[in-house]
Amino acid sequence: MKSLLLCSNTRTPALFKKHINLTTPFRWLGCIALIFYFQFSFAQQQTGTIHGTVKTSDGKPAESVTISLRETHAGTTAKDAGNFHLNHIKPGNYTLVASFIGLASQTQQVEVKAGETTLVNLVLTESSQQLNEVQIKETKNNKFAAKKSDYVAKMPLDNLENPQVYSTVDKELIQEQMVTDLNGALKNVPGVTLLLQDDGSGGDFASRGFVTDSYLRNGMAAYMQSTVDPANLEKIEVLKGPSATLFGSSYTSYGGLFNRVTKKPFDTFKGEVDYTAGGFGLSRLTLDLNTPVNTDKTALFRINVADEHDGTFKDAGFSDHVFVAPSFSYKVNDRLSILIDAEIYSQNGTVPFRFFPEVGFKVTTPQQLHFDYDRSFTNNDITASRPTTSVYSSVNYKISDQWKSQTNVSYTNTANNGNFSWASVLPGDTKVVRYQNPGPDMTTDYEVQENVIGDFKTGSIRHRLIVGLDLLSYTEKSSFGYLAFDTVSISGPDPEYGALNANSLNAKLAGVPYSSDKNTQYDYAAYASDVINLTDKFIAMLSLRVDRFDNRGDDNYIADTTTGKYAQTALSPKLGLVYQLLKDKVSLFGNYMNGFQNQNGSDHDHNPFKPQEANQLEGGVKLSLLDGKITSTISYYDIKVNNVLRTDPDFPQFEIQNGTQYSKGIEGEVIANPFAGFNIVAGYAHNDSKYENIDATLDGYRPVSAGPADVANLWLSYAITKGDAKGLGFGFGGNYACKNNIINESDGVFTLPAYTVLNTTAFYDQPKYRIGLKVDNLTNKEYWVGYDTIIPQMPRRLSATLAVKF
Structure with missing residues (x-):
């Protein structure tokens, strides 16, 4: 009888369910615990x-x-x-x-x-x-300094040998900080700040003055309209600066790229179940299970699963998702190995409103608007589903001791079946118009990549060479409507505030016209990169990409028209130099890196536009001292963007391509383990970005998409390494961002204030279990992020984790 009651839908206090939302997971865990109890009792006798x-x-x-x-x-x-x-x-x-x-x-x-x-x-x-x-x-090994990568240069290369700057956030740091989303992980990267949440692939971020997103998985295209769950992350690699030479332009920005490296199977049985509960309805259950499939351990299987419900500090809003990530590897023989993995998301929830201030406001900050911080302006019955399926495979073949072939294939299908909700703040600063853009949107991308990688010598000079071919196909199908639903007060009581719900919205949408469009793009590329050891300490990297972009145009099925067809060819070079003052300890580096974005159209004289280009010059130093206990990168970069489109002053209905944008700054990162158990992750970045020779209202101003000019991150943690309290630890840190103008032009400025947000954890890690407590936003700071938009962030939240290892 007790076992039946444990698994039944017993009553739970409403307040408890509202804030913790543990009912379903506890029933699940209770059933699992009961099964394990009987198995344990029987096993003890056998x-x-x-x-x-x-x-x-x-x-x-x-x-x-x-x-x-x-x-x-x-x-x-x-x-x-x-x-x-x-x-x-x-x-x-x-x-x-x-x-x-x-x-x-x-x-x-x-x-x-x-x-x-x-x-x-x-x-x-x-x-x-x-x-x-x-x-x-x-x-002495620094557990948070996982710098060696097979993806950053598309070949195995140590950090001190690589002239490009990159940061890594590995699963150990993600676990210690009890991270549940991509933003939580990227808070550990110097110069990276959140701009937009819930915007596909984990959100939009600023890096080196440009919007940057997490569109790559294991170095291949994987754009998602759903969230990014960290349950399957081995690490996140954040490459800095224009990176089109090896990764193309479709899924990279001039600020760099975020590459999600997934967990891979290994040759021993191991597993872990984690449950996390927290304020605002957080309830999260994850499983990581790995096992060999056959006795000789040539076939390996691993699966990561996450089931999460998260509420909100506002008066309405929630997000539910189930995530399943199976992976399988098979070593056919000493030369041939195969890896296949997938990520499958089922996500549903409300769509948070974004608030757009207008130029010419009398007020210049969110506080002056008297913005109701905890109002959602939506309803829990207005939801969107965001299913995603992403599959990746890699076939590696050892041609000889010096050469290998790598064939990679990726496929991602993702959709947004719901509304895009936003609100425009009206002049007068007291009212907002609630807009709805309903309609399904689905994207599909395929990428096929063939790499031949060599490690050989010509005389006494060592070469590490990669030659690759890349095909990317991207298709988007969308059907959107447009509705200004109503006007309500931005703060204080309003009898019409609750008028927006599923029934009233559907009634108004009945007469809204919808578009029906399809866009298809292809990208064909060949690239080569040679890392040359001119001496044991002096290394040069020479790289070049040839890229052919083919946009098949936008098919409007209602009007039965196709517009916007064009094709462009771009060359993207890269040059890097490294000199190791102390072998494997101190490296001086410099790089020239290139990025590009394809541009459609022509000017008044019918001259077709060229690709927009960004060229970066950078120099700095990389350190790995005291057997890796201290690692650091300090650099100065200067990025100039050419061929920026702007309004033609002589023919305002046309554009000309002679605008520029500058982005320059310094970045510093330190990851240290000064003594056993104590770890430091710290970073600081300053970015100076502005338009030049652009439209008159923007000329000389910082782009709103550049994010805050000064940001800093810090994480300190200590875990006891010996004695009865071994495994007990504490962490403390936070992030700082200076004020950020989300409207920044001669006609007006609107500023999000500076903020410092602190977080802390306590944990007890043992071979068979782990317990963790975390407080996010320790001081309960009210703050906002965004570009063009005002997005209030989560206040203080307490969460707890229990993990069982087997």
Whole structure:
């Protein structure tokens, strides 16, 4: 009877469900716990236990030695006194393996009997001093400084060898900070700030003065209209500066790109279930399960799952999504391996309003508008669904010891079936018009990429060369309407505020005309990049891309017309130099990098427009000191954008292509592990961006899409590494952004104020479980982000996580 009650739909206090929303996950976890209880009771009678100690050659306890059974997936770690336990082992004969990073493994045969405990005493060949020396060496590794990448240069290349600046946020930092969305992860990257939430692929961000998005997964196209769930992230790579030479222009910006690197299968059984609950209705359950498929471990499978409900601090609004990410790898032989993975989203929720102030306002800040911070201006029954399916595969073939072939294919289909909601603040500063743009929008992209990668020498000079071909196909189908629903007060009571709901909206939409359009684009490219070791310390990178863009035009099915067809060819070069003052410790670097955006149309004299181009010059220093305990990058960049379109002063109905934009600044990042358990992630960026030779109202002004000029990030954490409290830790940090003009022209300025937002965590991490607490926005700061828009951000929220590892 108790088990039936545990799984039934028992009553829960309404207030508790409203704020925590745990009912369904708790029933699920309760059922799972009940099943595990019966399995555990039965297994205790059918299995045995191994209990033992492991000591060094001089008789002292050996801490942190890994103990495993070769014939099973069972394993554990020796505690401070050298004790270990392996429970629920099936009867039989096994090989017990004791291993420690940097030391040779040792084995011992053991027999396990049902219902009995087998005692084992292991003695290592190393002394306690030798073990301590190895342990000290290993703990010097800086766990948050995961800089080596196979994607940034499209070939394996160490950070100090790469002339491009990039930052990495890995899963360890994401876990420690209890991150549940892309914005939470990117807060750790210098110079990156949120501009728009809920805008597809995790939102829009500012980087080096340009809007930048997370449109790449494992280096391939993967634009999504749904959110980005961090459950499947191994790390996020943030490349800085124009990166079209290796990645094209369709899914990169002049500020760089965000590449989502997904979790891959590995050759041991391991799993983890996490549950997070928090204020404003946060309820999140995740699973990460990995297992070999066959006995020789050539076939591996991993799956990551997330089920999340999140509410809002406003009077209406919610988001629900289920995320499933299976991946499978197969090593056919020593030369050929295959990886296939997918990400599948089912998302539904309300669409947050965006508030657009107008030029010429009497007020210049959100506070002066007396904006109701916790009003949503919408209703919970006006929702949008955003399904996404994304599939990636990679086939790697070793041609020889010096050459390999890599064939990558990606496919993504994503849709937005609902409204785009926005509000325009009227002159007079007291009213807003609530607009609705309903209609389905679906995009599909395919990308096929063939790379041949070599590592060889010509004489004494080493070459790491990649030659690639790239085909990208993009199709968008949309059907949109346009409705000014009503006008309501921006603050204070208004009897018409609740008039916007699904029934009233659908009634008004009945007479709204809809468009019906389709756009198809193709991008054909070839590229090559050669990393040349002229000496052991002096490296040059020479890269070039040839890109052919073919826009098949916009098909208007209602008017039965096709407009906007055009094609353009662009060359994108890249040059980088690296000189290592101290080998693998200090590198001086410089780069010239190029980006481009295709432009349609022609001027008054019928001259077709050329691609817009951005050219970056950058120089700086990269450090990896004290065996990697301190890593840092400091750089100065100067980006100039040419061929910017502006209104022709002589023929105002036409445009000319002689405008420019400058973006220059400094960036600094430090990731450090000064002593065992203590970690620092810090960054600062200053950006100076402005238009020149542009329309008169904008000439000389900072673009509103550039974001704040000064931003900083800091995260400090400490975890106890020894003793009874080992695994207990605390984290504290935050982000600063200076004031940001979201209207910035000669006719008027509207400013979002500067903000400092602080967050803190406490955690207890053990081999079998992890507990975490987090407070977001510790000081309950009211602040806004946006460009062209006013978007209030979440106030203080407390959340808690419980993870079970197996």
